[in-house]
Amino acid sequence: MTLTGSTRTLTAVTGSSRRRRSTNRSLERSNISDSDLSRASTRFTFRVIVGVVVALLVVVSAGPLLWLAKSAVSTTQDILRDPFALWPSGIQWQNLADAWNQIQIGRFTANSLIITSGEVVVAVFSAVTLGYVLAVLRPKYGPVLNAAIMATLFIPGVISLIPLYLTVIDLGLLDSYAALWLTNGVSAFNVLIMKQYFQTIPRELFEAATVDGAGPLRILWSIVLPMARPIIGVVALLAFVASWKDFLWPLLALPSPDKQPLSVGLATVAPQADLAVLMAGMFIAVLIPIAVFAIFQKQFLTGAGSAGALKG
Amino acid sequence: MTSVTSPPLVTPVAAGEEAVPPAPRRRRPLLRRGGISTALILLPAVVLFALFSWWPILRGLVIAFQKTNLITTSWIGIENFQRVLADPLLGQALANTALYAGLALLIGFPVPIFFAVMLAEMRRSRRISSFLVFLPTVIPPVVSILLWQVFYDPSTRGLFNSILGAVGIDPLPWLQSPSTAMLSIVLVATWGAFGSTTIIYLATVLSIDTQLYEAAEIDGAGIFRRIWHITLPQMRGTILLLLLLQLIGTFQVFTEPFLLTGGGPNNSTVTLLMLIYRYAFIYGNFGQAAALSLMLAAALSVFAAIYLWLSRKWSK
Numbered sequence: 284m285t286l287t288g289s290t291r292t293l294t295a296v297t298g299s300s301r302r303r304r305s306t307n308r309s310l311e312r313s314n315i316s317d318s319d320l321s322r323a324s325t326r327f328t329f330r331v332i333v334g335v336v337v338a339l340l341v342v343v344s345a346g347p348l349l350w351l352a353k354s355a356v357s358t359t360q361d362i363l364r365d366p367f368a369l370w371p372s373g374i375q376w377q378n379l380a381d382a383w384n385q386i387q388i389g390r391f392t393a394n395s396l397i398i399t400s401g402e403v404v405v406a407v408f409s410a411v412t413l414g415y416v417l418a419v420l421r422p423k424y425g426p427v428l429n430a431a432i433m434a435t436l437f438i439p440g441v442i443s444l445i446p447l448y449l450t451v452i453d454l455g456l457l458d459s460y461a462a463l464w465l466t467n468g469v470s471a472f473n474v475l476i477m478k479q480y481f482q483t484i485p486r487e488l489f490e491a492a493t494v495d496g497a498g499p500l501r502i503l504w505s506i507v508l509p510m511a512r513p514i515i516g517v518v519a520l521l522a523f524v525a526s527w528k529d530f531l532w533p534l535l536a537l538p539s540p541d542k543q544p545l546s547v548g549l550a551t552v553a554p555q556a557d558l559a560v561l562m563a564g565m566f567i568a569v570l571i572p573i574a575v576f577a578i579f580q581k582q583f584l585t586g587a588g589s590a591g592a593l594k595g
Numbered sequence: 596m597t598s599v600t601s602p603p604l605v606t607p608v609a610a611g612e613e614a615v616p617p618a619p620r621r622r623r624p625l626l627r628r629g630g631i632s633t634a635l636i637l638l639p640a641v642v643l644f645a646l647f648s649w650w651p652i653l654r655g656l657v658i659a660f661q662k663t664n665l666i667t668t669s670w671i672g673i674e675n676f677q678r679v680l681a682d683p684l685l686g687q688a689l690a691n692t693a694l695y696a697g698l699a700l701l702i703g704f705p706v707p708i709f710f711a712v713m714l715a716e717m718r719r720s721r722r723i724s725s726f727l728v729f730l731p732t733v734i735p736p737v738v739s740i741l742l743w744q745v746f747y748d749p750s751t752r753g754l755f756n757s758i759l760g761a762v763g764i765d766p767l768p769w770l771q772s773p774s775t776a777m778l779s780i781v782l783v784a785t786w787g788a789f790g791s792t793t794i795i796y797l798a799t800v801l802s803i804d805t806q807l808y809e810a811a812e813i814d815g816a817g818i819f820r821r822i823w824h825i826t827l828p829q830m831r832g833t834i835l836l837l838l839l840l841q842l843i844g845t846f847q848v849f850t851e852p853f854l855l856t857g858g859g860p861n862n863s864t865v866t867l868l869m870l871i872y873r874y875a876f877i878y879g880n881f882g883q884a885a886a887l888s889l890m891l892a893a894a895l896s897v898f899a900a901i902y903l904w905l906s907r908k909w910s911k
Contacts, residue, residue: 313803314808
């Protein structure tokens with residue numbers, strides 16, 4: 284069961300181009316077939332290579348984070364003197380409390396949560412409404428609107444950095460959370476995957492609802508939203524991680540240190556902070572995204588895989 | 596309503612098209628045209644796109660030709676561009692950015708393809724492997740940067756240097772020397788980025804029609820010949836897309852050099868985006884920053900154009 288689970292979700296959302304696979308593919312093969320694996324030498328080599336790759340991934344991907352976890356409860360001297368030793372001076376739990384209070388990781392975490400939740404709400408709202416109108420209601424001006432939104436995917440982001448900053452100043456939003464909520468919520472990519480998902484809902488459902496007298500809002504609320512729950516989850520998670528990772532824009536848009544999120548806050552306190560306390564703060568900062576990823580792994584991988592939807 | 600006009604076996608869709616007005620409620624063709632309510636649903640999101648996406652792009656074209664101190668604004672023609680081009684640091688920043696993009700391509704581009712092809716073959720271990728592959732992607736760059744800064748400790752006790760020491764290699768200065776600083780930056784960035792590209796490739800590899808493999812196997816092609824003649828050619832479109840997206844992304848690199856080296860040592864890691872940042876937020880010269888942004892965006896649009904042209908050509 285587990286081995287097919289992740290592949291199936293990878294294909295579930297992205298729709299048309301992948302659909303043919305489910306009919307043709309025997310789930311147990313990709314390049315290497317069962318008959319290849321029936322040869323003992325091939326099977327042995329295959330297992331060794333898979334083992335090496337998994338071990339490599341553990342070291343490369345999880346290694347630095349495990350080291351961070353270790354250092355979060357070490358003394359600064361231990362971290363610097365012997366980076367591979369396990370707590371020669373004992374485990375320093377108070378690092379975590381020091382980080383939370385002294386270098387204000389607590390406040391930065393709260394700020395990050397405020398910023399991220401707002402951005403997620405705006406991202407989901409704008410992707411759902413635009414995706415619904417473009418994929419389902421299809422007004423006459425739909426193609427123009429669609430082109431205007433999708434064009435922003437191909438225009439390099441650097442061009443709007445300075446003017447966006449000036450626009451935020453003009454609107455009086457500088458140093459307010461709205462400067463992040465509203466600006467980061469607009470994403471053509473989210474609109475694209477939402478639209479593609481809505482296009483897979485059978486149109487008969489909407490026609491039938493119209494016949495029953497349901498208006499566009501009613502159809503959105505009672506038919507589309509309940510069916511779109513998986514893709515809304517994907518967009519929400521993508522927006523969450525993007526927001527949690529964002530650095531340059533919050534650095535510019537929120538000059539007040541007491542409003543800044545973890546990413547900016549950590550970079551600001553890093554030069555003066557005690558190394559062990561900083562490590563504890565960084566550890567706290569990654570706990571939430573790692574926990575969310577561990578819980579919603581399927582949705583994350585679906586969302587990440589669907590970037591291929593840009594193709595063609 | 597359907598009972599009035601249509602025979603029982605005809606679907607409501609067909610009934611709607613044939614129906615003539617006398618139906619009790621007038622059927623507005625909501626699903627085709629959209630009236631006031633469609634516009635109302637659209638309005639908030641369109642306003643956001645207009646204010647924070649379309650308008651800034653257009654405004655970027657305008658302020659590149661202006662001088663502003665946030666209170667008064669005046670047109671100054673191409674002076675901003677002349678100043679950018681006269682900046683002695685521009686050539687260095689361009690070379691650094693190109694070096695970064697080149698190294699990131701060399702180191703970072705093959706890695707996700709390799710992992711995707713491997714993960715596609717995995718059976719029981721694919722779940723845990725995809726978790727591990729994607730894990731660095733959810734880590735905020737600021738955290739990985741601060742963490743790797745410790746790993747890059749140039750003394751012999753530094754984490755990376757003690758690993759090198761264990762295999763008999765002399766310690767490297769990492770971020771402290773102009774010759775290794777950019778490489779160090781590329782390594783951090785690659786660590787943070789390879790996961791999401793791997794997952795995109797994986798989706799592509801898993802969508803390859805397995806009949807192709809079966810046919811090749813019957814023809815006697817071995818595993819590696821199948822990778823070379825089937826897997827990689829089938830990934831062509833995605834490889835092109837991600838190649839161009841990576842180039843567009845790496846030419847706009849900012850956070851890693853900004854936090855790891857601040858552009859040093861000896862300006863060896865100043866990138867174009869850091870130059871834009873300095874113009875705007877250190878020297879307060881927004882027009883000059885916008886001019887450089889515009890030139891960079893125009894150059895990068897070439898990549899986007901190449902992509903659109905090639906993908907159209909291939910899909911024929």
